[in-house]
Amino acid sequence: MNLSRRFLLPTLGLLFSCFIRQISAAAADDQPVEVYSRAAVRVIPISVTGYSGEANSVVKFDLEVIGFQITDSATAQYNLAGKNDGSQVEGRLTDRLSKASLLAKAYTGGTTRSQAHTLADEVVQAILRVSGIARTKIAFKGESPDGRTSEIYISDYDGQNSIQVTRDNSLAAAPAWVPQHLHLLYTSYKSGFAWLYSHNLSTGERRPFAKFGGLNTSAAISPDGKRVAMILSKTGSPDVWVSNIDGTGLTQLTKTAVDESSPCWSPDGSKICFASKIDERRGLFLISSSGGPMSRLNVGGVPSPSEPDWSPDGKSIVFTSQRGGGFDICTVAPSGGNADLLVAGEDPSWAPNSRTVVFARRVGSKRVLSLLDVPTKRVKDTAQVAGSRSQPSWAK
């Protein structure tokens, strides 16, 4: 069973509840049954004591996002105790049963938030032995409260400390990070047309990246930062194109008479996954990033898949499935097979840890960004604002 490969946490001896219900074509017929798969991994009970105010909420939020459950000291598997006084945040982490001390540090400098995030990341490292995500960034589309304009923003992964990147009083969409750089590509209608822009956030320098006739959108930068996949319609239909990061070497990968959308890269840059509609059936497709035939990715019959994003560890493609009027976040192996239906939502983007996903959730008439811990299926909303936030992209 590939679950154990995906979410293996051997040092913890966590119990897998192997009741993942996988979706078959038969189960997807708009039936009001509970179709979501169950959590593959149980939450880890941890106590967090001694903190106040912002430090307290930040540490707890960060730990809950990554699959911990905050409980009392007596029943927790781990105890995190410490204090914060405005100038520093302290933390002592112990294994409650063995009494082993796993961490004892004080964090200074920066803000209380950044000190608390750093502590949380080190707790995650000490227990799960993986890098934390509490100090990573996301980019997203933010709509004005009346929905008439949208701008590109970046923020901390929890939605806090958001910074407005564009001020075009127009429509903007689909931001994508250049890996390892404070640099975005995104779509803006500033010119009246959908053009792609390349925006260096360090220098503020911005230039049009693709401004061909028709649609220029859905930029995705290869994990090595050297190439860009995008959707252009300049030859008369929305197709997948790739170019070098400097714009040279533009090549048309697909030449269908239907609409392609949302390309993403495999971690080694050899393949591109995207959404299309072939033989009147919507699906995810794979194509070599150097061109060639496209092949359908088997997603086990979940309806209308789109918006794929390939995990950095290469093991999973997360995507959106449309079922009736609703949207669901799903994962599937890149080799295809039955997809796991995780939670309601759309626009998923993997975190650098290949475990957490940021996605958009419709709440009433607006969308909020939420964080999904895929193994435990815990969902936590990021900071709320007046307007809709959607199309998140996690910096990697």
Place this chain on the structure above:
Amino acid sequence: MKCTKVLNLFLASVMLVTIAAGCKRNPKNITNIPGQPPTRVGEGDRAQPVGAGNPLPMGPGATGAPIKDIRPGDEMNQNEDRTALAPQTVYFEFDRSAIKPSEQPKLDQVATYLKSNPNFQLKVEGNCDERGTEEYNRALGERRAIAAREYLIQKHNIESGRITTVSFGEDKAADPGKTEEAYAKNRRDEFVVLKP
């Protein structure tokens, strides 16, 4: 149309080159959308940088005068008239980009308008309802705009360089409601007349 002699010569030479090279056929009902000049020659611009405009290659017989890097919109007329063809707004079925037979008379009227106003150009704006993911809808809206554009080109012989497209996906709802009636109003092509 503000086609300069140079541009005419350039296009003529490009056509010759294309014929000589044996033009790769595009799929049916697909016509390049006007933008930067290279888009006029199909796939001949693959090596062009995406970003800043490069000087165009000069064909044989060209005078050597530089051709400016035309952007979408630059070579189109600049004054937008959103009311002239507002009654001709074309509506679509859910998740479809085909022009319904019932909507074709509106496009025939758009063609008549363009033929009687030869200096005007057309921007087709494709839109979707919210029942689709955002980038999927951006592509679907583009296909809806292209469907109208192709109809005007193929059925009425409107010059392809007069019609450009833009897709707003689900970002410009005509009706913000959450009803089937509102959704139906949002799945549309709007026609914006571009005047000198």
